[in-house]
Amino acid sequence: MLPLCVPELHGNEWAYIQQCLESNWVSSAGPFVDRFETEFATYIGTPHAVATVNGTAALHIALLVAGVKPDDEVLVSDLTFIASANAIRYVGAWPVFIDVEPDYWQMDPTRVTDFLQHECEERAGALYNRTTGRRVSAIVPVHILGHPVDMDPIIALARAYHLVVIEDAAESLGARYRGRHVGQLGDIACFSFNGNKVITTGGGGMLVTENATWAQRARYLTTQAKDDPLEFEHRAIGYNYRLPNILAALGCAQLEVLDGYLEAKRHIASLYTSLLAGVPGITPMRQALWAESIFWLYTIRIDPALFGMDSRQVLHELATQRIQTRSLWQPMHLSPAHAGCQVVSGAITEVLYREALSLPCSVGIEEENVMRVAAAIQQCRG
Numbered sequence: 214m215l216p217l218c219v220p221e222l223h224g225n226e227w228a229y230i231q232q233c234l235e236s237n238w239v240s241s242a243g244p245f246v247d248r249f250e251t252e253f254a255t256y257i258g259t260p261h262a263v264a265t266v267n268g269t270a271a272l273h274i275a276l277l278v279a280g281v282k283p284d285d286e287v288l289v290s291d292l293t294f295i296a297s298a299n300a301i302r303y304v305g306a307w308p309v310f311i312d313v314e315p316d317y318w319q320m321d322p323t324r325v326t327d328f329l330q331h332e333c334e335e336r337a338g339a340l341y342n343r344t345t346g347r348r349v350s351a352i353v354p355v356h357i358l359g360h361p362v363d364m365d366p367i368i369a370l371a372r373a374y375h376l377v378v379i380e381d382a383a384e385s386l387g388a389r390y391r392g393r394h395v396g397q398l399g400d401i402a403c404f405s406f407n408g409n410k411v412i413t414t415g416g417g418g419m420l421v422t423e424n425a426t427w428a429q430r431a432r433y434l435t436t437q438a439k440d441d442p443l444e445f446e447h448r449a450i451g452y453n454y455r456l457p458n459i460l461a462a463l464g465c466a467q468l469e470v471l472d473g474y475l476e477a478k479r480h481i482a483s484l485y486t487s488l489l490a491g492v493p494g495i496t497p498m499r500q501a502l503w504a505e506s507i508f509w510l511y512t513i514r515i516d517p518a519l520f521g522m523d524s525r526q527v528l529h530e531l532a533t534q535r536i537q538t539r540s541l542w543q544p545m546h547l548s549p550a551h552a553g554c555q556v557v558s559g560a561i562t563e564v565l566y567r568e569a570l571s572l573p574c575s576v577g578i579e580e581e582n583v584m585r586v587a588a589a590i591q592q593c594r595g
C-alpha cells in the first residue's frame with residue numbers, strides 16, 4: 214500500500230538515541246529535552262518552549278496557563294482534528310465552533326467578528342455569550358493541513374475583547390503568515406510530533422510562548438507540580454506530561470532536517486497541483502498570497518457533479534489500486550462527542566467533509582508515485 218503520510222527517519226536519530234541509552238538518560242529529564250526546547254524555540258523565534266508528551270497535552274496545558282476557566286467558552290475551528298476541541302473540555306470549558314472560509318479552509322475571521330460583535334455582550338470588563346450566558350475567554354485558531362489562519366483580524370479582535378489567542382499549530386510547523394512563523398503569532402502556541410506530522414518523536418508535543426510566567430507554569434504543571442522534590446510537596450494538581458529524553462533525542466535529529474522536509478512537501482504539492490489542476494471537478498488546495506504553506510497533507514476537493522464520482526468513491530477506487538487516501542475530519546459540530554455545543558455556520562466545513570480527499574504525500578514519496586496517484590485519479594473519470 215502506498216501510505217498517506219509516514220515518517221522519514223534517516224538522520225542522527227539512531228546516534229542520539231544511542232547516547233541516551235549509553236548515558237542512562239532515557240526518562241523525563243536529560244540533556245536532549247533541554248536541547249530540543251532551546252533549538253525549537255530558536256527555530257520558531259519565541260523565547261520559551263516546553264516539551265510535552267504529545268500535542269494534545271500541550272493544548273491542555275496552554276489552556277490552563279492562559280487562564281481558561283471551567284464553564285468559559287473558547288472559539289475554535291469547526292474543521293480540525295478532535296484534539297483541539299477535546300482539550301477545551303479537559304479544562305471544563307466549552308467550544309464554540311467557527312466555520313472555515315472557502316478558499317484556504319481555515320477559521321473564518323468574518324465569522325469570528327460576527328459572533329463576537331452580534332452574539333456577545335461586554336459586562337464588567339469581560340465578554341459574555343448572550344445565548345448561553347457564559348464568559349468567552351479565548352480563541353483557538355487551528356492552522357490546518359499546513360496552511361496558516363488569517364491571523365491579523367483575529368488578533369485585533371482578541372485584543373479588543375481581551376481574549377487569549379492559543380494557536381493550534383500541530384499540523385503547520387514551519388508555515389509562515391506574512392513572513393512570520395506560525396507559533397509566534399498568538400499569545401501561546403502548540404505543536405505535535407505525532408507519527409504523521411511533518412517531524413516526529415513517535416509521540417510528542419511542544420508549547421511555545423513569549424510569556425515567561427506562563428512558560429514556567431507550564432513546565433511546573435507538566436512535571437507533576439513539584440514544589441519540593443525532596444519532600445514531595447505539591448501545591449497544585451500537576452500532570453505527568455513531560456517529554457522523555459529518549460523522544461526528545463529523536464526530536465533534535467528531526468529538527469536538523471526539517472527545512473529539507475518542508476522543501477520536499479512543497480515540491481510534492483506543486484507536482485500534484487500541476488498534474489491535477491486542469492482536471493474537471495478537481496480543485497487542488499491553494500496557498501494565500503500572505504501565506505507560506507507547508508502542505509502538510511496534500512488535499513484536493515472533488516465536485517461529484519463535474520468529476521463524475523464523489524470523494525468516497527475515489528477513496529475506494531484508489532484503495533483497490535493500493536493507494537491510501539483519506540477524507541477530512543467529521544465537522545466538530547456534527548461530532549457526537551461534542552453534541553450540543555454552539556456552531557457559527559458550519560456550512561463550508563460540511564462541504565469540505567463531503568468533497569475533500571488527502572493524497573499520499575510522505576516526505577520520502579518518489580515523484581513516480583505522485584504521478585501514479587494523479588493518473589489513477591484521472592482514470593476514475595473513465
Ligand SMILES: *Cc1c(COP(=O)(O)O)cnc(C)c1O
Nearest residue numbers: 267268269294296297383405407
Ligand atoms: C495532531 C493534532 C493534534 C494533537 O496532537 P497529538 O500529538 O496527536 O496529541 C492537535 N491538533 C491538531 C490540529 C492535530 O492535527
